[in-house]
Amino acid sequence: MTTKSTTTWKRIGALALSLTMAWGLGPVHMQSGASSASSPTCGSGDHGLSATLNEGSGVEDQQLQFTDIDFLNNTTGRAAGEGFLIGTSNAGCTWQSIYTGQWQFTQLDFPNNVNGFALAQMKDSAKTYFIRTTDGGSHWKRLDTPGIQFKRIDFKNKNEGYGYTYNGAYRTQDGGLTWTKINTPANTRSVAFATDKQGYAVVVVPGSGYHLLWTSDGGKNWTTSLRIVSAAWNGADLYANGKQVWAVLYGDAGMSQQSYSLYASGNEGRNWRQVFAQSTAGGGPAPGGNSLGKGKGPADPGGHPGNMALIGNQTAYLSGGSPAAGKVGIGRSYDAGSTWKNADLDGTGYSSRISFPSVKTGWLVVTSNESPTIYETTNGGSTWKQKFLLPGE
Structure with a gap:
């Protein structure tokens, strides 16, 4: 996740994502016969989404994994993986599929709840592309960056942002359409x-x-x-x-x-x-x-x-x-x-990504062969609560 100051957009993000998911700024995918209200326990399991994510992502032959997470505020955010994007507007109590398709996300960056940017790859390709959404993540458009391969992006708002390569930096003032070195x-x-x-x-x-x-x-x-x-x-x-x-x-x-x-x-x-x-x-x-x-x-x-x-x-x-x-x-x-403290998370995994919209409340995705998981903390990482769990191998 890129570092961003709290903005007005973040404060109204929960309302906007609720409208996005409920009234369709692009399709909301759900497993047939299931609804967010039918989830047996708030924040448990895969919320009936695994079959939809597997089918739509085009990676049916491999385990679904999370690759990044980005929260606008303490309740509203998204988690991405290889070929899918899911979101919540109620602090992970329920989740919905926002996108499935070709894009295998490596980094998300939503400066507000409608406009978002990402770095992503396609299956069987090592090239990283810069892509943009204007409908909350349901649809994505590739923006060409000839000769530039970004490793990280950081947008301050829907127009102004930075793209960082392995040996340099670029700035955009028009939402990634053009870049200045x-x-x-x-x-x-x-x-x-x-x-x-x-x-x-x-x-x-x-x-x-x-x-x-x-x-x-x-x-x-x-x-x-x-x-x-x-x-x-x-x-x-x-x-x-x-x-x-x-x-x-x-x-x-x-x-x-x-x-x-x-x-x-x-x-x-x-x-x-x-x-x-x-x-x-x-x-x-x-x-x-x-x-x-x-x-x-x-x-x-x-x-x-x-x-x-x-x-x-x-x-x-x-x-x-x-x-x-x-x-x-x-x-x-x-x-x-000046001082530093480490805390291990209960559960297995081998890599993780975080998003902290406020001082004590944060979100973490775990890459794991056994149980790729989304966790939430409300005490600065001392303890974590499971909010989404993908089936293991």
Whole structure:
């Protein structure tokens, strides 16, 4: 999920999604003979949707899996998978199918309840496409981006947004119809903009490691604020909201384990603190760490980071999953990284994605061979309640 400030659209999202599902901004698919009201228990099982999702998604020969989740507020949101999109407007008590078809979603981004954007692939193709909906997700249109392959998108509203590649950044002001390249430093590996002026970049310097930079003029000038020694540099992810910015820096991976470090700033990238450096036996030293490491990320041992969710200037969450341990979890901070706490989730899985529309209420999708699941927390991730469960293998 991309990081977004709470907006007026988010506050009215519940009403809009209710109207979308009830009055048909595109088809709402349900299993024959079933209705949301007939679900035996609020928030239990697959809500009678598995057969419809399997048939419509075109992946009948494989298990349905969740790939991303995006909530507008505490009650209204969507969860996506390979060939399907489902939604709820009552905090997961009932769910409905919004879309089934060719698009295998990798990231959702709904700045309001009608207009949405996504990155998606098609079956048997590794290419990622940028797509848009104007009816809540029932229908999607591909928007061509010649020569640009986005790895993450972040829309502030239905018109203005950012697209991030593996080595650069682009901005759109017309809902993704056209894109303007933003000036970034040489050897950039990740970029994030909190506003049209305030942005951040991770740069790789061969023989040195990672450098963290910031700009306050939209990328015209960049200033280095931290240099991090690392023998390996295998990419990075940046997240920014308000005055806080977080950097996930990757070392090597091996034996299903990932070495990586997490850095945080609470003053727009001027000063940074290392939150943890997860060194592993399989991946070696984490950037800025040593062979013993300096703390661990969620879903240890050897957990792989998922995505981050930032709220305001202080609160941050990071999802994680461990293929080696077969579990998922989240980490959190309420003080811009001064303190950090990890919590494992009961249940099996190997990767996860999160969406936190407010400080304590969040949503998580788990990828699992046994039970792909959607969970909700109302206490900042200390405990989780199951809201949707797909059949296992």
